[in-house]
Amino acid sequence: MTSATAVATAAMTAATSAATAAAPKAAVSAVVKQKRALRKQIRAALTSQPADARALASRQIATHLLALPAWQAAHHVAIFLSMAHEVDTAPLVQAAFDQGKRVYVPVITGQAMAMVQLRDQSDYATLPKDAWGIPTPSDPENRVHAGLAENEAVLDLVVTPGVAFDRTGRRIGYGKGYFDRFFTSKTNLETTTRVAVAFADVQLVDEVPTEDHDLRVHAIATDKGVIDCRGSATASDSA
Template sequence: MEPDKRVVRRRFLAARNALTPADVTNAASALAERALRLPELAHARTVAAYVSVGTEPGTLALLDALHARGVRVLLPALLDDNDLDWGEYTGEDSLTRVQHGGKMTLLEPAGERLGPQAVTGADVVLLPGLAVDARGMRLGRGGGSYDRVLARLERAGARPALVVLLYDTEVVTRVPEEPHDRPVHAVVTPSGVRRFSAP
């Protein structure tokens, strides 16, 4: 029997919570360097990304580098129903700290909201996750926000490159999956890039 997703999530979150600030900073720098070499990002005009929180693999260095290249960077804003709206990133001063009920505080775009459909115009979507397996199946945090994003892309016939940013230890043999889960194209870790067959 496959392990329960909640149990597996707790294990990966516990490992992340044991990381030091130096671990997170060093990994973020290496991740940005690796990701920026991806051909998909080199040719992208619009990238949908996210702002990392806590001990998540850091994304700010990557967001700044993409913006400096002239890439349009879209960031999510969490809606009350856990769906995602989008806004543009133009530097750290374009972010605002938003408290979502008793759940969490996120850094979100402070400017104009572009609507949930805005993600369908992205050439690359950088997805958060806790792990990816050898088939390219991603284990998310369980809120369902990115399941909605992937379903929206599919309905729109949009085919962006789907890339997950993780720590090296989070690329595993297998993660539990459900029928709605979709594989990704690639995972970037501080030590390298792993590609999967096109979903």
């Protein structure tokens, strides 16, 4: 092989390697763009919903979720506290306390999220609101945490937020990855049931674009019924 041929061959090999390496990055970039576009579209639809329609649908969603065997059997439940345009989770918090369950809510510090326990309904009612209007405990260091170590409370069920979902359980959140990281970084959450809540006509789509780190939910409670994303007999699919 001549020197020129060797140089040309090396250049072609380098170009092929670069193209091969660039292909997955391009694919990921395309998925990210698709997720951003879908997130923007659904968020606009959520904020345009009339308040009375959102309130009615939220009550219907709560009714369906509370009928799930996984909820009824749960002793420790985590519930995200909702923003104004989301499914109202206040009825779920109230029901959990009424049923004697231990209730945990998310607290975000930097890039990390923890689940901390609410003491009672009065504690929940007096939580200060953060910049997004979400009730948030201001003293997480003084509260019981769940899912941080093997000897701490294991969450039986987590009511999981999201912007868009499909019937296989794929979800798009708000782009920060807090819930995905929470579940993948804990060693005692393998048996935790993840249930999303969603407005059927607004947040359900045919297919959600996802990346490798995106976790699926096990069920989606909507105002039209519950979608069992695992295909089990623990939920009815009437949505």
